[in-house]
Amino acid sequence: MEKNYSKIKILATVGPASIEKSVLERMDSAGVDIFRINLSHTKVADFLAVLKKIRAGTKKIVCVDSEGAQIRTGTFKKGHATVKKQEVIFLVGANYLGDAKHIPLYPIQPERVLQEGDIIYLDFHRVIIKVVEITGKTVKAIVLEGGQVGSNKGVNVNRAIDLPAFTKKDLQIFRMAARQKVTHVALSFALKKEDVQQLRKLFPYKVFVISKIECKSGVEHLVEIAKASDALLIDRGDLSRDIPLQKIGLAQKHILETAKTLKKPVYVATNLLETMMVNFQPTRAEINDITNTLLAGAEGLVLAAETAIGKHPVESVKMVQGIIDEVERYQENPNYLDSVYEHRVIEPHGGKLVQQFIHKKDVKDFSKLPKLRVSNNLLLDVVQIAEGVYSPLEGFMDYQHLMSVLDEYRLPSGVVWTLPILLQLPAEKINFKQGGHILLQAEAGSDVYALMEVSEIKKVDQQATAQKWFGTVGQNHPGVKRFLDSGDHIIGGKIWLMKKPPFFAGHANLTPRQTREIFRNFNWKRIVGFHTRNVIHRGHEHIQKEALKRAGADALFISPVIGPKKKNDFKAKPILAAYNLMIQSGYYAPYPAVIGPFATYSRYSGPREAVFTALCRKNFGCSHFVIGRDHTGVGNFYAPNASQEIFQKVGDIGIQPLMFGEAYWCNACGTTAVDCGHAENKRMKISGTLARTSLLENKKIPEYVMRKEISDMLFAMYKNPKEKLFEEGN
Numbered sequence: 001m002e003k004n005y006s007k008i009k010i011l012a013t014v015g016p017a018s019i020e021k022s023v024l025e026r027m028d029s030a031g032v033d034i035f036r037i038n039l040s041h042t043k044v045a046d047f048l049a050v051l052k053k054i055r056a057g058t059k060k061i062v063c064v065d066s067e068g069a070q071i072r073t074g075t076f077k078k079g080h081a082t083v084k085k086q087e088v089i090f091l092v093g094a095n096y097l098g099d100a101k102h103i104p105l106y107p108i109q110p111e112r113v114l115q116e117g118d119i120i121y122l123d124f125h126r127v128i129i130k131v132v133e134i135t136g137k138t139v140k141a142i143v144l145e146g147g148q149v150g151s152n153k154g155v156n157v158n159r160a161i162d163l164p165a166f167t168k169k170d171l172q173i174f175r176m177a178a179r180q181k182v183t184h185v186a187l188s189f190a191l192k193k194e195d196v197q198q199l200r201k202l203f204p205y206k207v208f209v210i211s212k213i214e215c216k217s218g219v220e221h222l223v224e225i226a227k228a229s230d231a232l233l234i235d236r237g238d239l240s241r242d243i244p245l246q247k248i249g250l251a252q253k254h255i256l257e258t259a260k261t262l263k264k265p266v267y268v269a270t271n272l273l274e275t276m277m278v279n280f281q282p283t284r285a286e287i288n289d290i291t292n293t294l295l296a297g298a299e300g301l302v303l304a305a306e307t308a309i310g311k312h313p314v315e316s317v318k319m320v321q322g323i324i325d326e327v328e329r330y331q332e333n334p335n336y337l338d339s340v341y342e343h344r345v346i347e348p349h350g351g352k353l354v355q356q357f358i359h360k361k362d363v364k365d366f367s368k369l370p371k372l373r374v375s376n377n378l379l380l381d382v383v384q385i386a387e388g389v390y391s392p393l394e395g396f397m398d399y400q401h402l403m404s405v406l407d408e409y410r411l412p413s414g415v416v417w418t419l420p421i422l423l424q425l426p427a428e429k430i431n432f433k434q435g436g437h438i439l440l441q442a443e444a445g446s447d448v449y450a451l452m453e454v455s456e457i458k459k460v461d462q463q464a465t466a467q468k469w470f471g472t473v474g475q476n477h478p479g480v481k482r483f484l485d486s487g488d489h490i491i492g493g494k495i496w497l498m499k500k501p502p503f504f505a506g507h508a509n510l511t512p513r514q515t516r517e518i519f520r521n522f523n524w525k526r527i528v529g530f531h532t533r534n535v536i537h538r539g540h541e542h543i544q545k546e547a548l549k550r551a552g553a554d555a556l557f558i559s560p561v562i563g564p565k566k567k568n569d570f571k572a573k574p575i576l577a578a579y580n581l582m583i584q585s586g587y588y589a590p591y592p593a594v595i596g597p598f599a600t601y602s603r604y605s606g607p608r609e610a611v612f613t614a615l616c617r618k619n620f621g622c623s624h625f626v627i628g629r630d631h632t633g634v635g636n637f638y639a640p641n642a643s644q645e646i647f648q649k650v651g652d653i654g655i656q657p658l659m660f661g662e663a664y665w666c667n668a669c670g671t672t673a674v675d676c677g678h679a680e681n682k683r684m685k686i687s688g689t690l691a692r693t694s695l696l697e698n699k700k701i702p703e704y705v706m707r708k709e710i711s712d713m714l715f716a717m718y719k720n721p722k723e724k725l726f727e728e729g730n
Contacts (some may be wrong), residue, residue: 015308024057031321068188069163073153074104085146123153165195196228214238237270267300277310350392358496386497395658396423419612424486456492465629479604523702524554529617534688539663610643618655665704
């Protein structure tokens with residue numbers, strides 16, 4: 001049927017490129033219906049002058065567009081600053097001029113609003129940082145992804161931040177706008193209907209409110225916002241900061257369809273004719289985008305940067321009007337094909353990323369619940385369960401789950417799982433009953449870290465269980481010894497995390513939810529995970545690069561174990577420092593690399609543990625995972641290839657294992673290799689043990705084992721009495 005496009009409007013933002021009267025007049029004639037003043041780029045002192053100039057050049061409607069509930073960067077000394085990956089920077093208030101070490105934020109005071117652990121995206125995700133420490137007014141952050149940040153650019157935090165609907169500037173200019181009888185107001189970052197209602201109360205007369213849908217909350221409260229508004233505006237730019245870029249087309253479709261049922265007009269903004277900021281003509285893709293946006297029901301198109309700062313503001317308006325004219329002549333087919341591509345990170349294991357958290361105030365009878373002191377290792381498990389690293393596990397295993405895993409390599413649901421995750425206790429430490437709840441504490445201190453629902457208390461045959469688990473009952477096996485020493489009762493049940501133990505502090509830690517957000521934002525789908533307990537050596541380098549090539553990867557996820565380890569194993573600090581050095585040197589280019597430590601401990605479970613390490617990296621979002629020849633090996637208890645062969649036994653686990661033999665230095669090749677074909681006597685062994693031994697014997701690490709800049713760094717740390725390079729445990 002013929003669609004009536006007579007109501008389609010063109011909204012154009014006024015800026016330096018279009019503020020002159022002659023340009024405004026030409027834009028008016030070309031088809032602009034509403035001229036927009038963007039308060040994010042307008043000073044209070046300039047507002048009246050801008051409004052006067054617009055009204056001198058056109059009689060069309062003027063719309064004031066608020067700054068709204070958005071965090072933005074403040075002003076930089078040079079207009080922008082470049083921050084580098086893995087550098088420490090500071091977040092400051094807007095009264096501070098920014099530079100490469102200080103990022104000013106507006107309108108918040110960072111120390112009052114941000115929290116340690118927040119992931120912050122700057123300037124359309126060009127830069128990603130993580131808050132690592134807040135002390136007084138000092139907010140320290142680490143740069144996860146470097147780049148250039150400009151003044152007055154959008155900022156997103158990976159959780160909801162409660163901001164007022166209007167900034168101080170908004171309120172000041174609204175009062176001036178009301179005195180000038182401005183009739184149209186755009187509400188930026190509309191979060192809920194109350195924001196619209198509050199806006200209307202700021203004007204002594206009825207105003208036409210255009211609510212901008214540009215964040216998750218706006219989409220979630222779309223119906224109530226639409227009912228309270230006169231029109232909606234989809235800002236695809238800011239919306240893409242809050243939802244995956246690949247969903248923008250679908251989000252636009254959803255908003256348009258919802259608004260249609262409510263009989264509310266919708267305007268669409270961002271990237272309509274971006275190339276016309278420089279070029280005289282748009283791309284075919286831009287024309288196609290606008291055409292389909294109109295066919296989908298948009299009743300307005302918004303030109304922003306194209307008319308505010310672009311080279312061809314008038315021509316941009318003409319182009320949009322021309323497309324509208326063509327669409328008016330077109331008989332729409334309502335069954336048009338929507339072929340929007342959506343990017344998906346690999347599904348968590350079991351299909352759902354477990355997220356189990358609770359506040360103390362929400363725990364019934366908190367003060368009356370029994371408390372259980374558990375080891376730091378068990379607290380590591382508690383955190384990893386709650387944050388989804390062990391998905392689909394929701395707690396410590398009961399007897400049914402334990403036997404299913406040991407006998408079938410699967411959970412009772414049929415999902416592959418190979419490693420028992422147990423809370424063991426001797427009988428004398430059980431001071432609670434099955435069916436109730438307990439609070440989990442560390443071995444020392446009064447803090448409570450988690451709530452556990454005790455679904456089962458079960459005595460187990462430790463000898464039989466150890467045989468199934470480790471393939472031996474000999475106590476010379478470290479896993480067997482730990483299992484037998486931990487108690488003959490298992491306590492099964494779900495857990496909820498209240499707060500992380502202090503040993504989880506540190507800027508390097510990332511949760512699966514955070515890594516998945518990072519991967520989505522960069523449109524990475526093929527991510528290679530690399531598990532290690534050592535400082536990087538040339539064997540690791542070779543395998544990592546080969547794995548990236550073999551997988552056709554988008555990125556490398558370096559995931560070193562940073563929990564308790566054996567005596568003389570490398571501590572977390574030198575491992576992370578070495579990898580930071582590798583990333584900063586650009587070694588992995590053109591592949592990007594992200595460090596995401598795995599805060600766990602060795603289970604000494606050989607092949608079972610190899611699968612477990614893969615599944616955990618799958619939950620972090622990796623699609624591929626490197627399995628070395630003796631991955632998670634324990635002395636000579638398991639065959640050298642056992643950790644690779646088990647993957648054939650358990651079948652498809654959703655993440656692709658990449659199998660590698662042992663890397664070595666070949667004197668004939670003059671490089672690192674895995675299987676170059678030269679004789680054994682040409683090969684030099686490469687291992688973390690060689691690096692450790694060299695340091696402990698005060699010898700230089702051979703360059704065929706480790707690159708010089710890393711070995712020099714380790715040697716300097718080893719010589720520094722304030723540094724602890726190696727574990728001191730048993």
